[in-house]
Amino acid sequence: MVPSTDRLRRLIADEIGECCEEDVEQRLDDLDSLAERATTDRLDRDRKTMAALGSETRHRIARLLVTADDALCVCELQPLVDVSESAISHALSDLVDAGLVSRDRRGKWRYYESTGRAERVFAALDAAGDDE
Template sequence: MASNQRTDGRACCEPLAHDVDDERLAADVGLLSGAANDTRYELLLLLSAADGAVCACELPDAVGLSQSAVSHALSTLFDAGLVTREKDGRWRYYDLTPAAASLLNTLDTLHTDD
């Protein structure tokens, strides 16, 4: 075999086909970026363990952060499509979206495969 041939018969350094859908790429990166922070990921785990939506006022003490830090994290999660937000008077309730639940289930599966 020539030195520029791979075992699959393709020439070495041959450009790869680019079949990635740019919109899907942006959506997936947004979703992953939304969860890619200790605080945001911990909030997702707390919401996944809750029985239904959780009031934002319950979360600062649970994660040991200020209300404003939790509010910012929740807004990022909402913008990423990972949580829903319902307003009831002055209270806001958060819950996981199906995408967030699927992401957490996938991560659980990865942990059990070790």
């Protein structure tokens, strides 16, 4: 099914005063080019990142790790986040899967720290908040 171009034709006519088939085709080509530039192979990763930050617990943990000077253990995060160690471990696993947190085993302890991706995401969120 080919989408109707009636509304697009009216938009172009409003913008330039009149519209011919060539104008519609040119606008459709421009829109196709836009769609190609906007579609990336990062789509799944980006969605995973946004979903990971959609939970208050995961968002809080990621923000703490971005702010921390050093890697932190679950037992250090637990007093800062009002959930069980099990819930923190689960949240950290999701954050690792999303590429926002890295995990390092030191003996019997696991330490977590933010990745450059997390730091850039929070920097962008902080900068966007300045526009309000």
